[in-house]
Amino acid sequence: MKILFAAPDRDLLECYRKLLEEDLGETVTSFDGTQVISLLSTDDFDVLILDKKLPRVDYRKIIERADNRMIPVIVLTDEPERASLLTDEKLKFEHLSYPFTFDRVKDAICKTLAEAGQRKEKA
Amino acid sequence: MNRAEKKFRLYAILVIFVLLTVLMAVINGVNFTMASSDADMLTQMIADRQGAFGPIDNNPGGMQFQPDQDNNKDFGMGPMGPDSPEMNESLRYFTVAFSENGESEEIVAFHISAVSEDEAKEWAKELVGQTSGWTKWTYRYRVYRNQGTTYVTVIDQGRELLPSFRILIISVIGEVLVLVIGWFVLLLIGRKIYAPLEEADRKQKNFIANANKEFRVPLTVIDGNTELTERRYGPDDQTRSTHRQVAKMNELVDKLGSVGIFDEENMNRSDISLSEYIKDALRRRSEEFSEKGIALTEDVSEDVKISADPEAMSRLIDELIVNALKFAKTKAEFRLKKENETVLILASNDADLPDGPYEQAFDRFTTLSNAKEGDAGLGLSYVKQTVKAHNGRATASVNSGIFTLRITL
Numbered sequence: 001m002k003i004l005f006a007a008p009d010r011d012l013l014e015c016y017r018k019l020l021e022e023d024l025g026e027t028v029t030s031f032d033g034t035q036v037i038s039l040l041s042t043d044d045f046d047v048l049i050l051d052k053k054l055p056r057v058d059y060r061k062i063i064e065r066a067d068n069r070m071i072p073v074i075v076l077t078d079e080p081e082r083a084s085l086l087t088d089e090k091l092k093f094e095h096l097s098y099p100f101t102f103d104r105v106k107d108a109i110c111k112t113l114a115e116a117g118q119r120k121e122k123a
Numbered sequence: 124m125n126r127a128e129k130k131f132r133l134y135a136i137l138v139i140f141v142l143l144t145v146l147m148a149v150i151n152g153v154n155f156t157m158a159s160s161d162a163d164m165l166t167q168m169i170a171d172r173q174g175a176f177g178p179i180d181n182n183p184g185g186m187q188f189q190p191d192q193d194n195n196k197d198f199g200m201g202p203m204g205p206d207s208p209e210m211n212e213s214l215r216y217f218t219v220a221f222s223e224n225g226e227s228e229e230i231v232a233f234h235i236s237a238v239s240e241d242e243a244k245e246w247a248k249e250l251v252g253q254t255s256g257w258t259k260w261t262y263r264y265r266v267y268r269n270q271g272t273t274y275v276t277v278i279d280q281g282r283e284l285l286p287s288f289r290i291l292i293i294s295v296i297g298e299v300l301v302l303v304i305g306w307f308v309l310l311l312i313g314r315k316i317y318a319p320l321e322e323a324d325r326k327q328k329n330f331i332a333n334a335n336k337e338f339r340v341p342l343t344v345i346d347g348n349t350e351l352t353e354r355r356y357g358p359d360d361q362t363r364s365t366h367r368q369v370a371k372m373n374e375l376v377d378k379l380g381s382v383g384i385f386d387e388e389n390m391n392r393s394d395i396s397l398s399e400y401i402k403d404a405l406r407r408r409s410e411e412f413s414e415k416g417i418a419l420t421e422d423v424s425e426d427v428k429i430s431a432d433p434e435a436m437s438r439l440i441d442e443l444i445v446n447a448l449k450f451a452k453t454k455a456e457f458r459l460k461k462e463n464e465t466v467l468i469l470a471s472n473d474a475d476l477p478d479g480p481y482e483q484a485f486d487r488f489t490t491l492s493n494a495k496e497g498d499a500g501l502g503l504s505y506v507k508q509t510v511k512a513h514n515g516r517a518t519a520s521v522n523s524g525i526f527t528l529r530i531t532l
Contacts, residue, residue: 009340015347022354078336098339099373102350 001025002044003109006036006062007051007076016049019102024109033057040065047109047116051076063093072116074108127324128317132309135316139305140298147294154287159263162280165214166255166265169276173269174218174231176211215279219247223271235279247275335379342372378501391432397466397532398427401459404440411448412455417472420456427461429532431513439509442502443470443528450474450526466532474526481519481526503528 001024005016013029020027028043030036033056040048040062048066050073052059059075066073074094094112096104169176217232232243250258251273255265261281267274309316349365401423412419429436447455451472458469485507503519506528510517515532 009344011344012340012347015344015351018351019347078339099342099346099369099376101346 001046003027003047003049004030004036004039004043004045004071005049006030006033006054007049008053008055009051016102016105020105023102023106031055033059033062036062037065040069040071044069045071047071047112048073049076049105049109050074053078070116070120072112074105074112128313128321131317131320132306132313135309135313136302136306140302143298143301147298151287151291151294154290158280158284158287159257161283162263162278163255163265165210165216165278166263166276169216169218169278170265170267170274174220174229174274174276176214176216176234216276217243217247218274218276219244221247221251221273221275225251228272237279238277243277246277250275250277331379335376338372338376338379342369342376345369346373375501378505391434392430393433394428394430395433395436396426396428397431397436397468398423398425398459400433400437400440401457401468404437404444405457408444408448412451415448415451416453417448417451418454420454422456422458422460424460427459427466429466429513431532432509435509435512439506442506443468446470446502446528447472468530468532469527470530471525471527473524474521476521476524476526478521478523481521484519485517506530 003020003024003026005013005020005027006029007013008031010031013031017027017029025046028039028045030039031054033054036048036050036054037057039045048062048071050059050062050066052075054062063073063075072094074096076096076098078098094108094115096108165176215235215237217230217235217238219227219231220229222228227244227247230240230243232238232240235243238246246258250264250266253264253266256263258264258277261279261284262277263280264275264277267276345365346369349362349369353362402421405419405421405423409419443457447457447470452475453473455472456469458467458471460467484503486504507517510530510532513532515530517531518529520527520529
């Protein structure tokens with residue numbers, strides 16, 4: 001499995017890169033929106049974990065690019081659960097509100113991949 | 124104009140209304156009391172002179188009673204009051220004297236044009252059983268006895284009361300005008316008056332929201348790094364303690380995030396069975412009560428339905444239960460009932476608190492004296508906010524050592 005983890009906080013990226021690599025597989029990290037766009041164009045990823053506040057590029061543009069490449073996306077947000085529910089992205093993408101535990105991230109990845117698999121089968 | 128601002132204007136206009144009404148009531152009340160007092164003084168003077176006003180010489184054809192010289196010596200004093208020298212010419216009155224068998228003996232009615240002798244006699248007959256007071260709106264009467272004869276004196280105070288009525292009408296018109304003008308002034312400058320309050324509230328909410336967001340990522344990193352440390356070196360007391368503290372902080376952040384999110388505008392209302400919500404929640408957490416040795420009692424009426432935001436209501440019930448779990452000593456009770464159209468939730472528990480109201484329990488970051496370490500003081504703030512968003516009311520009080528949260532929806 002290859003994961004792209006994009007968030008503005010470098011400590012978070014480093015910590016989760018290590019955890020994800022230990023449990024799930026290769027993890028590429030980025031704290032720059034332009035770089036993420038570039039990575040999505042050049043590499044294949046099984047899942048994108050994307051912080052809404054990633055600098056330089058609007059997160060919706062990144063989601064659109066990932067969607068074109070059929071890469072499932074998990075959106076990270078610092079808004080409370082309730083506020084997340086009020087946004088329409090909830091209908092399309094898995095959301096995780098900070099603060100979360102590593103187990104919740106793993107669960108979210110598994111769920112997202114399972115749903116993506118079902119969508120592919122249907123297609 | 125938001126709801127709070129409307130409320131502010133309504134309260135402001137209500138305060139103006141109450142102050143003006145009190146002022147007008149005092150002015151008119153004193154004015155009318157003084158007019159009554161003047162009228163009583165006149166009827167008393169007539170009574171002192173056995174039914175006639177002024178010196179006996181001024182009452183040709185009137186009752187032939189000897190004037191009271193002691194009182195008579197004061198007669199005519201004062202330029203404006205009832206004892207003014209002009210009063211003798213301007214006082215309009217009649218007196219009817221009745222013998223012991225009830226027959227009218229003498230009538231003095233030539234000082235009044237609006238009432239004939241016959242009318243005076245009939246009118247006085249109706250008043251014989253009384254003592255004093257107002258009759259036919261503007262007439263003041265007094266009934267008194269002397270040597271077996273009963274006298275009824277009625278004086279016309281219409282002209283004297285006219286200024287009082289004018290003041291009353293002017294007061295009412297003035298009050299209405301002030302209220303109308305006040306309302307428009309509040310509409311014009313209310314924004315400016317209210318803005319600092321709104322700004323303070325907005326700043327508080329922004330601070331909470333920003334602090335809340337700023338905590339979120341670091342907490343995630345701390346928890347993640349602790350997880351990594353445990354993987355490298357194995358879990359120990361320090362890592363477990365860090366996880367526990369992070370979990371506490373996560374809970375606090377979660378609650379902080381909830382405070383301020385719910386308001387009337389973003390409610391997703393639907394019909395829910397509050398009975399089921401409460402029963403389910405209590406069923407899920409009943410073991411926690413048992414573990415803590417708290418006797419749990421529930422008295423939940425069947426099928427109480429309300430229109431509410433399901434998520435908010437579920438959270439509210441959880442907060443009530445968490446509150447009872449935290450603070451109950453030996454017993455906790457949850458009651459739900461419907462009275463007419465009002466739904467009443469009562470959550471009570473025994474507590475080490477003196478009797479009295481505890482409205483401060485709903486303030487953000489406020490804990491009561493029985494709070495335990497780590498209590499953030501946000502749970503009941505959330506309860507209050509959610510109840511308010513559903514147009515309900517929440518109160519907290521302690522009576523005979525029982526802390527009760529009363530919620531009406």
